[in-house]
Amino acid sequence: MGLAERKEREKAELRELILDAAKRILLKSGQEGLSIRKIANTIEYSPATIYLYFKDKDEILHELMEMGFTLMNKFMTKAYEEKDAVKRIYLIGKAYVEFGLEHKDWYDLMFNSDKPMKHIEKCMEDWDAGMAMFNYLASTCKEAMLSLQMHALEERILALQLWSCVHGLVNLAHTERLEIVERNQTKELVSKTLDTMFLSIFHK
Amino acid sequence: MGLAERKEREKAELRELILDAAKRILLKSGQEGLSIRKIANTIEYSPATIYLYFKDKDEILHELMEMGFTLMNKFMTKAYEEKDAVKRIYLIGKAYVEFGLEHKDWYDLMFNSDKPMKHIEKCMEDWDAGMAMFNYLASTCKEAMLSLQMHALEERILALQLWSCVHGLVNLAHTERLEIVERNQTKELVSKTLDTMFLSIFHK
DNA sequence: AAATTAAATAAACAGTGTTCATTATATTTG
DNA sequence: CAAATATAATGAACACTGTTTATTTAATTT
CATH class of the missing domain: 1.10.10.60 (Homeodomain-like)
Incomplete structure (x- = not known):
């Protein structure tokens, strides 16, 4: 046929x-x-x-969101290749923010929109690309914690801490708040904050 | 007359x-x-x-945004009263996140919307309530850094690090991402991440 | 009471997502 | 090949959105 x-x-x-x-x-x-x-x-x-x-516009947005994740993964391949877990986390953070700043529209679709996934029951499947990323970060955190002997800390919480910081940073940049804090200095603020953040977590 | x-x-x-x-x-x-x-x-x-x-809808949204800041400041009065700078930062962070989680609509208007302020030139004036908050946080950071002998760190960068983290956390919660990471655990994830974050910055 | 000024509105414009009855185009059957 | 059927595409409508302008209504001043 x-x-x-x-x-x-x-x-x-x-x-x-x-x-x-x-x-x-x-x-x-x-x-x-x-x-x-x-x-x-x-x-x-x-x-x-x-x-x-x-079915509706949301379904289209959802498909675009998945395209965005494919694009972001390409952005991150270099970081993923790094052998040292601590360095890898740093590179992932850098690449995450770089992607976020450069591709606002994709980023919003992937991380700020609740449009492409309304029902919490369906979320697990509808955001599995994102969840995969988070799980990978968490496992890298586990590895890093092991090598630095940081016990008494859940790897998922550390992953969340990292994620919150870069997510917050990207959004503050997107909504011009960093531009208000210091005019024409957004990129520098982002880079400095990111470095400070890594230093404070993996002290030294 | x-x-x-x-x-x-x-x-x-x-x-x-x-x-x-x-x-x-x-x-x-x-x-x-x-x-x-x-x-x-x-x-x-x-x-x-x-x-x-x-003039237009944006002007109304902008007025609402200012209402939101008044409300948020009330939310924070207790934190402001704390004498110890490090503890004060912790209380501010807690209050910030609490406000954000409880008042999503106000929060979006104040921290996620670029509608109430389109032109960067006007931003400085249009977001002065937010800027005042940031400046206060930065000055508290300065005080805390002094008392903890954390030199070699700009207070504004530390303030940005704190802000990014709580802002990111609130947004991840709002957009159901924390719900995806761990179902029915959002509040606990937020609280744990917040504590970990403070510990890592003002190490023990 | 008439003229003037100020306030409120109806109606229109150009958009939006979405649905459904109707039309056009293929494909299958007699 | 023609008729019946199944599939695909659409025009038109519905209920919205922000905003503008000419017109009407109301209040004030002359």
Whole structure:
């Protein structure tokens, strides 16, 4: 049945076309500027057609979120290669913030949006790319704690501490708060804070 | 001229009425559910009337943001009273996170929104309540660093480190990420991370 | 009472996500 | 090949959003 196959391929192709248009609009105009109607316009279909391929806008945003994680993982491959766990954490933190600062729209979708996952029950599956990242960080924390003899500390809490700090930093930068604290110094503030933070955790 | 005065008072009263309605809607339906038309409905005026008292929606959001800071300052009075600088920082951090978790809508307006202040030039004035808070934290950091003999560290960077961590934590909680990491454990995760963070900075 | 000033509004514009009955296009059957 | 059926695409509507402008209503001054 090469016919049914072709049908399915065509359906998948249009789905991909929609996602590709969505991605392009996201990169050009941000999440604010991304609308079903704009997607429909750029691929020259009617808005209603989109709903034959996606349940709603949230589903599209969710797919974009997963694209974002793929992109971020590429960003992090270098850091992942580092053998020393402590250094690896540092490199991961650097890469995380670098990605966040450079790709605000992707970052928001991945870490600030509750749109792509409304129901907490579904969250575990819907955010498994993010969860995988966190678990990897936690295991690296465990390794680092072992090598530095930092007992009496849960690796997941340490991971959360690291995550909170970089997440907070990226968001403060995104919303211009760092620009208010010190004008035209955002990048330097980020880098200094990051270094201080690592020093204070892995003292010395 | 008691007449012009009454006029002005009436104008101020309607302005206050609008803000009060806006506040009530914000608390009931969040920032998403807050619209000019809903404000107009609840005070029984037409939407266009709102624009005789406010330039645009952003100006209303900005006023709400300032209300939020007043509320937050009340939340922090106890912490401010603490004499010991290190303990004070700890109490401020606790109060900050508590406020953030309990008042998501206010918090978003104050720390996540770039709507109430679009132009960076105007930011300094438009976010002076936030800036005042940061400056106070920084000066407390200076005091704490002095008492703990932590030299070779800028107080503003330490303040940023603290702020990033609590800001990140609050946002991760708001967007359900902590719920994903460990279900029904958000409050405990926050509290543990916060404690670990203070320990690591002001080591033991 | 008439003229002027100030306040409030109706209506429109250009958007948004989403749904559904209708139309157009393929595919399958007689 | 033509008719019946299944699939895909859409136009139009609904209920919203922020904002502007010409018009109407109300209050004040002459």
